[in-house]
Amino acid sequence: MRTYLIIGVQAGLAAMLAWVVAHHLLRIEEPTFAPGAAVAVIGASLAKRARRTVELLLGIGVGIAAGDLLIALIGTGAWQTGIIVFLAITGAAAARGTGLLMTQAGATAVLVATLTPANPDLELPRAINALVGGLVGLFVMLVLAPLNPLRTIRRVAGSALDLFANQMTACAEALANGDARRAEVLLKQMRNSESKLMQLREAVSAAEEVVQFSPLRWRRRQIVYAYRDGVEHMERGYRNSRTLVRRAGTALRDAEPVPPDLPAAIEEYGTAVRLLHRACLAGDEPVQARERVLHAVRLGGKACRHEIGFSGTIAVSQLRIVANELLRSTGLRRAEARTLVRRAAAGQPS
Template sequence: MHRRVWDTVRQRLQHNLLVAAQAGLAATLSWVVAQEVLNNPQPTFAPVAAVGVIAAALGNRFRRAIELIVGVVLGIAIGDLLVILLGTGPLQTGLIVFLAVATAAVLRGSGALLVQAGVTAALVATLTPTAPDLELPRALNALVGALVGLFVVLVLAPLNPLRAVRRAADPALDRFARDMTAAAQALASADAERAEEVLDRMRDADPELDELLEVVSAADEVVRLSPPRWTRRRVVNAYRDGVQHMERAFRNSRGLVRRINTAVRDEEPVPPELPAGVELFGEAVRLLNREFLAAREPVRARERALEAVREAGRAYRQGLGFSGAIVASQLRAVASDLLRATGVSREEARRLVRESAEG
């Protein structure tokens, strides 16, 4: 139990260590630039804005940086105006924050903009008694901080896109492949309880899948905007284009496993070719991940997916029950999704799957 907790803590630290380093570096640089270059005596808002950019959602940092700047400027403007009108104190601070957040909401701001406007207004309300007449320096500090934050994440210490994608993709796709193998074994051995366990695991896999989508989005943003990472564009672009189809394949596979469970419980006839096809599809998922990360054309993954379709076609011709026929049909659908993930067009994927099913 303690080992599992430690492993979880270690993994979280590994995943977020770069973000912590980026935040510390950005806070330091933004403070130095605001105080030493711009001669602002109170550079508080610079590191606040810099850290806000670093902490923004992966894959949306540029857009979030704009929102953060707007939120800071809005909070400063409303905070300074209301401090002049209302003065300072606990009740005034609460009212100032309320009005800043409400104004951001009226402007249809996102959660990031709302939070930043409220936080900035609170800082203005609490700092004004000790540092008045700093409206323009505060806005400049916020702008400097946001720009420094972007500079750190895009130039000085950018995310390693392939390492990040590998760290997220390996467990997610390996789990997907293992679940397909386990589902095939449950179908071959007519083990309904095991099929139900596989389905439960797949239902619990959404956080890993969401993390993979987020990391691929972040990697795509880095290779588009970060000059040191431009050489990784081709590999990351392939993953970006393929991951949406793999997400669809994963969600469709849950329906496939659900039907496997039903077929087993109803004691339908199951030719050995049907579980073989499901297992081959799991192998195709594993091969796709390896070939993408090795920057190779995913030829083997395509071949294995089409082998899965051929096995499903043979099983169908031997005779399947109602749920078994649906398993064969869904196997063709998820194989088509995987082919699309490898870069095959919709029409070509349909043609290949149709020919393999008939062959």
């Protein structure tokens, strides 16, 4: 809510400035589209706003071109409007345009087709308004009131990491208690958690855009890029953990033996994720999180040296894959992470 409150402030400020620029500086009598374009740029999404500004302007250009060309050929009217909008949107789609580009192309084509007879000079003010709105929107979100990139990432990451940790704890408890039903319910919950990952990707993308273009945030570039790489590995780890939970549930349904070290290892992963979140908030090196990850791998290796079934063995293999991704998310290189996991699995000191 804090993030979207800031976006609301940005949108309101951009709408006001776009109106002032279009109406008072450029002397456009009807500057309605300028604040509309500014709000579209800011409010459409947290991420990729610069690209959305370009899409907005391209969509308007496609709509104007389609409208002008077809009006000259077939005139105006109900069926003519339908054809003009159809061709404008399909033209934008053929150019692999996104929803925003197609929407703007279609909306502009409607305006050109329906209002041109009464207002023959509508196209140029519409294009100028869109340009003013888009540029003002970019100016507000990158210069006047940019988001704090680190605060945005940490706020969203906190929710995602907390969910990840709690789900690992729930999996460990299901294994320890022999509760196959709980493991099934947990797997369904994890499959429905993609929205959290999407929010995290969106927040990181927005932060990356801010540090690329906002002079006030340039000094945060390296930290944000490190978060970007870490989030990529965290996503992979989370998706592999779903396979882990599925195999844990299968082991329980098939009444396979579950050595105590296996649920203990999964619980250690939950603890590692919590420690990783805490280190991110404090801006510290996640040393303790790495130690917990490697301890989890050691426990998984001990579980394999006891009587364990097929699904349990696969679960341990997934534990090691998740461990590698978690170590990579803390900033370790691929070779170093693999070496540490391999030694821990063999019971060797790291």
